[in-house]
Amino acid sequence: MTLRPYFQDENVTIYHGDTLDVLPELSNIGAVITDPPYSSGGAFRSDRTQRTVAKYVQSDTAAYRPEFAGDNRDQRSFLAWASLWLNAARRASVEGAVLCSFIDWRQLPTLSDAVQAGGWTWRGVAVWAKKGGRPTPGRFTNAAEYVVWGSNGAMAARDAYPPGVCFASSPRQRDHIAQKPLEVMRWICGIVPPGAVILDPFMGSGTTLRAAADLGFKAIGIEVDEQYCEVAAKRLAQGTLF
Amino acid sequence: MTLRPYFQDENVTIYHGDTLDVLPELSNIGAVITDPPYSSGGAFRSDRTQRTVAKYVQSDTAAYRPEFAGDNRDQRSFLAWASLWLNAARRASVEGAVLCSFIDWRQLPTLSDAVQAGGWTWRGVAVWAKKGGRPTPGRFTNAAEYVVWGSNGAMAARDAYPPGVCFASSPRQRDHIAQKPLEVMRWICGIVPPGAVILDPFMGSGTTLRAAADLGFKAIGIEVDEQYCEVAAKRLAQGTLF
DNA sequence: GCCGAGAATGAATCCATCC
DNA sequence: AGGATGGATTCATTCTCGG
Numbered sequence: 001m002t003l004r005p006y007f008q009d010e011n012v013t014i015y016h017g018d019t020l021d022v023l024p025e026l027s028n029i030g031a032v033i034t035d036p037p038y039s040s041g042g043a044f045r046s047d048r049t050q051r052t053v054a055k056y057v058q059s060d061t062a063a064y065r066p067e068f069a070g071d072n073r074d075q076r077s078f079l080a081w082a083s084l085w086l087n088a089a090r091r092a093s094v095e096g097a098v099l100c101s102f103i104d105w106r107q108l109p110t111l112s113d114a115v116q117a118g119g120w121t122w123r124g125v126a127v128w129a130k131k132g133g134r135p136t137p138g139r140f141t142n143a144a145e146y147v148v149w150g151s152n153g154a155m156a157a158r159d160a161y162p163p164g165v166c167f168a169s170s171p172r173q174r175d176h177i178a179q180k181p182l183e184v185m186r187w188i189c190g191i192v193p194p195g196a197v198i199l200d201p202f203m204g205s206g207t208t209l210r211a212a213a214d215l216g217f218k219a220i221g222i223e224v225d226e227q228y229c230e231v232a233a234k235r236l237a238q239g240t241l242f
Numbered sequence: 243m244t245l246r247p248y249f250q251d252e253n254v255t256i257y258h259g260d261t262l263d264v265l266p267e268l269s270n271i272g273a274v275i276t277d278p279p280y281s282s283g284g285a286f287r288s289d290r291t292q293r294t295v296a297k298y299v300q301s302d303t304a305a306y307r308p309e310f311a312g313d314n315r316d317q318r319s320f321l322a323w324a325s326l327w328l329n330a331a332r333r334a335s336v337e338g339a340v341l342c343s344f345i346d347w348r349q350l351p352t353l354s355d356a357v358q359a360g361g362w363t364w365r366g367v368a369v370w371a372k373k374g375g376r377p378t379p380g381r382f383t384n385a386a387e388y389v390v391w392g393s394n395g396a397m398a399a400r401d402a403y404p405p406g407v408c409f410a411s412s413p414r415q416r417d418h419i420a421q422k423p424l425e426v427m428r429w430i431c432g433i434v435p436p437g438a439v440i441l442d443p444f445m446g447s448g449t450t451l452r453a454a455a456d457l458g459f460k461a462i463g464i465e466v467d468e469q470y471c472e473v474a475a476k477r478l479a480q481g482t483l484f
Numbered sequence: 485g486c487c488g489a490g491a492a493t494g495a496a497t498c499c500a501t502c503c
Numbered sequence: 504a505g506g507a508t509g510g511a512t513t514c515a516t517t518c519t520c521g522g
Contacts, residue, residue, distance in 0.1 A: 038495065046507050047497085054508090056495045071495090104495065105367040109351030125347040126382040127369055129407045132516045134496050138400035140368045140391060140433060141514085142496065143407050149382060158380035165371045165385050169516065170494065178495050191382060399498095403514065 007233035011213045014221045016229045019201040022222045023088035030196025032089045033208050035102040037071040039078045056177045086118025097152040100188050111148050120150040131169040162190035175231045176205040185211035206232025249475035253455045256463045258471045261443040264464045265330035272438025274331045275450050277344040279313040281320045321352050328360025339394040342430050353390050362392040373411040404432035417473045418447040427453035448474025
């Protein structure tokens, strides 16, 4: 297979395609930072298999945001699939590479299993504590997302001390339902060794690449949905910061 | 078996004994709030089986704090044991009772399994974000503990909206290595329906009972180690707040 | 420019209906 | 009976707008 980038400049490369097809073609990755589909959202299977907009977007008046793919797996299938891409991403990575994957509370245990099944050493959990968040009567407000992180074997010592918890609001203006704040992705990049190539196998609107490029890293993104490839390419070409 | 309290006043009862022996004698519990031994503290069995003081206390000049029991289980054994006490605690609980158990990142997935194996409905994860925390070079600072929470069947609706993240420092002065801040236990009590009896099956130095009593709840504590029964009884008798 | 009031929004959850 | 659908609910934070 020969890969042709959807977009490329001196720092950033975007591939349009399924992650499991593209990953085997890559190598020399120093850090995998990503926000995969959670396949979450509700106690019942019928809730989880809704469209992503129905599951995750509450307001009718919210600006239109398109669906995203791959968010309808059941628990066992999510584990198997996550183990696959995590293993493929590790094989593309150098010894000592870092992995950071976002997840919600419901899939955190399953993802931690998948990380280890994929051959990574699980090293901890970091927390994005959201300001705001939707309250539910009589329950704890669901106000955090989690970053399961680890490494491909031993990690080199390094003089950096990224905090374990980041307080930040969801971005007001978004191209993707699950878009992360730039501030949060910059925080995660604090774990990356200088000079490492950063890979996001579920690029979405490209916040990881934007943060990586801003911080002087080279970065590669993979995205299955062409409309998000376009959004990300525009964002990176324009240097839009939000 | 007849239970004789180690300590009792109008709001609080302490039983000295193994939780698995005492729980079958209890009933009418409205909330289980506890901080069990994590059996964590290292990637290897030889790390986990150190004495608790060696594992968790780094400073030589720290005031002497006694060992605590039940912290040496491996992963599978932890799951089996946690499922046992969680099930026993649920059997002592009323329909709709709430469960909150502290845990660290390493055992969070296992505890979430045990909660469900014990018959509780898993409803989420709340976060205690610690101020400070010990930085490690090149890693995310391990600066959070987690509260796996759920209920015994359906929960009654209630007009309360406890936050999902609590930001608080570890107590300066501690009688127990794993002692939680009173502020954190008060926060957790925000999920408890008015009038519920609160149970802590791993009482330790009694912070849960102290917070519960301060907020007007009746509370029951179980502790296997007599010296902690004494510490907690003193704390509750004196009304010491820290 | 600053401040205060009003409005919008969030990877949500539950439950009654409908098929 | 069980899956799918749709509506109601909630508050901290942030944004907008006017004075």
